[in-house]
Amino acid sequence: MKKIILIGKSGNGKTSLSQRLNQQDLIYKKTQAMEFQKFILDTPGEYIENRRFYNALITGSVDCDVIGLLQAANESDHIFPPGFGNLFNKPIIGIITKTDLVATSVEVEQHLQQAGVERIFKVSALTEEGLKELKDYLEIKG
Numbered sequence: 085m086k087k088i089i090l091i092g093k094s095g096n097g098k099t100s101l102s103q104r105l106n107q108q109d110l111i112y113k114k115t116q117a118m119e120f121q122k123f124i125l126d127t128p129g130e131y132i133e134n135r136r137f138y139n140a141l142i143t144g145s146v147d148c149d150v151i152g153l154l155q156a157a158n159e160s161d162h163i164f165p166p167g168f169g170n171l172f173n174k175p176i177i178g179i180i181t182k183t184d185l186v187a188t189s190v191e192v193e194q195h196l197q198q199a200g201v202e203r204i205f206k207v208s209a210l211t212e213e214g215l216k217e218l219k220d221y222l223e224i225k226g
């Protein structure tokens with residue numbers, strides 16, 4: 085199993101995705117601090133929204149194998165600076181969440197690519213669409 089850190093704006097579905105990947109029920113709880121749930125390091129959205137937390141993300145990622153940059157399909161902000169992923173010396177994937185709400189747009193994909201992702205997964209924690217591909221990539225069984 086690969087360990088992944090989930091980074092993205094507040095409310096874009098990091099904790100919900102983490103719950104799904106851990107086969108837990110979806111229970112809303114705002115993330116207040118970085119926390120490992122088995123092989124997933126869930127981070128508060130505030131950490132990417134505020135530059136002074138970048139170091140905390142970098143430090144947290146040391147124990148991870150993969151960096152996951154998340155953007156919701158219906159999110160138009162460009163939260164990741166270009167080349168943001170290069171701060172981490174690890175494989176970076178993009179995860180577009182909430183695909184049940186709107187179709188994923190070229191703009192969202194381009195934004196993630198500019199941040200440095202090498203591959204993009206499209207998922208919905210609600211309908212579980214796309215989760216299998218992500219689980220296969222992370223080598224999660226079941």
Ligand SMILES: Nc1nc2c(ncn2[C@@H]2O[C@H](COP(=O)(O)OP(=O)(O)OP(=O)(O)O)[C@@H](O)[C@H]2O)c(=O)[nH]1
Nearest residue numbers: 094095096097098099100115128129182208209210
């Ligand atoms: N429609 C839909 N809603 C989702 C999906 N994933 C999460 N949500 C909803 O989005 C809201 C925020 O989800 P969270 O998973 O808590 O978001 P987060 O990224 O962990 O937020 P922070 O902890 O504040 O950074 C909740 O109301 C979820 O139910 C999804 O795939 N589809």
Ligand SMILES: [Mg+2]
Nearest residue numbers: 098099114115
């Ligand atoms: Mg959260």
